[in-house]
Amino acid sequence: MPPIKLLHLSDIHIGSGFNHGRTNPETGMNTRLEDFVESLSLAIDRALDEPVDLVLFGGDAFPDATPPPYVQRAFATQFRRLADARIPTIMLVGNHDQHSQGSGGNSLGIYHTLAVPGFIVGENIATYPIDTPNGRIQVITLPWLNNATLLTRPETEGKSMGEIQKLLIDKLAVVLEDEIRNLDPELPTVLLAHVMADRANLGAERFLAVGKGFTLPVSLFIRPELDYVALGHVHKHQNLNPNNQPPVVYPGSIERVDFSEEKEDKGFVLVEVIKGSAQWQFCPVDPRPFRTIRVDVAKEEDPQSVILKAIAQTEITDAVVRLLYQIRPDQLDLVEAGPIHAALGAAHHYTIRPELVSQLVRPRVPALNANNALDPLEALGTYLDHQENLEKDRAALLAAAAQLLAQG
Ligand SMILES: [Mn+2]
Incomplete structure (x- = not known):
């Protein structure tokens, strides 16, 4: 059998980061919407050019479950190209896609309701056999879990987050086991999951990690029955099971959502899977650069020239830039805004944030400080x-x- 080709992308979050863009006078659109469309369209182009047998979207389409219509249209216009090309596509529901913790539906449900040919919306834990030109593949979908996914109200009542997490992992293990037991053992198999996965084992401290939803041990997914594990949720691209089968891969987000992703590569993943193995490669897109210029001028005699020099030393053309400088209140008059704005002019977008540092308390007798050990x-x-x-x-x-x- 020839390998089955997959394109795996995730965390599109189209419609976010508008505060880093500006209105394109030609289109009336925020430039960051255009950037996200550009990156997404590169992934879809690749899916069509190959062509791949199946596209897996790991969840988190928008910043929230109720995006404005023009953002929905931008997203749908790209995915429509897959439907037109008859490329089967599974869209998994991520946490940002769920409305009111899932009780209000999800932003991808409309593709299910409209029965877009070849499209499956992964709203539940389920297994989908999919026929492709290169044979049949089966995909288990695991959307974002919340308290209501596997647990009933009486089961969770009065329990701590840690206890609920443990209960949920135990239940999930059973449900996943059930899906795995019902797989066709002859077919290549992929798990598509929107989860926060952790390499840690099932130690007790794991259940105490409270905060941004459930963290699942990656050991749940490292199974010989699975040939590739396609994850979504974490924006930094990574493989949680390097050098072993199956690859457990976060493709990461397709554009930089904020400055925390300044240093991350962005892109999608191409996979060739056969029963028992998967070859994958990360395909970078060319996201708009983000640059932080951080400079401490609190001890400088000429803060202005130090700031201008720091800007001159940074590649800012077409980048989203933030200038952070530490300065004493009494130096503020030494900094002139005009030339700094002019120096940042080549940036796509910039913000300037002075951070005031209080003057250090000078020792009253310089010879007497903690560093001098006098008798x-x-x-x-x-x-x-x-x-x-x-x-x-x-x-x-x-x-x-x-x-x-x-x-x-
Ligand atoms: Mn997510």
Whole structure:
């Protein structure tokens, strides 16, 4: 059998980060919407060019479940190209796609309702056999879990987050086992999951990690029955099971959603899967660069020129830039806004944030600071040297101190 080709992308979050863009006068659209469309269209182009047998979208289409219509249209226009090309596509529901913790439906459900040919919306834990030109493949979908997914109200009542998490992992293990047991053992198999996965084992401390939803141990997914594990949720591209079968891959987001992703590569993943193995490669897109210029001018005599030099040393053309500089309040008059704005002009978008640092409390006697290990009498002598009004008592005070120390 030839391998089955998959394109795996995730965390599109189209419609976010508008505060880093500006209105394109030609289109009336925010430039960041256009950037996200550009990156998404590169992934779809690749799916059509190959062509792949199946597209897996790992969830989180928009910043939230109720995007404005023009953002929905931008997203749908790209995915429509897959439907037109008859490329089967599974769209998994991520946490950002769920409305009211899932009780209000999800932003991808409309593709299910409209029965878009070849499209499956992964709203539940289920297994889908999919026929492709290169044979049949089966995909288990695991959408974002919340309290209501596998647990009933009485089961969770009065329980701590840690206890609920443990209960949920136990239930999930059973449900997943059930899906795996019902697989056709002859077919290549993929798990598509929107989860926060952790390499840690099922230690007790795991259940205490409260906060951004459930963290699942990656060991749940490292199974010989699975040939590739396609994840979504974490925006940094990574493989959680390197050098082993199956690859457990986060493709990451397709564009930089915010400055926390400044240093991350962005892209999607192409996979060739046969029963028992998967070859995959990360395909980078060319996301708009983000640059942080951080400079401390609190000790500088000419803060303006230091700031301008830091800007000149940074590649800012067409980048989203933030300039952060630390400065003392009494230096503020030394910084002129005009030239700094001019120097940042080549950036696509920039913000300037001065951080005021309070003046350090200077030791009143410079020779007396924590770094100088003086003996007590020497320290007192140094202190008295700087106290003019005590000059006449100097000898008496030193003598009294010497006596006290001798008694001690
Ligand atoms: Mn997510």
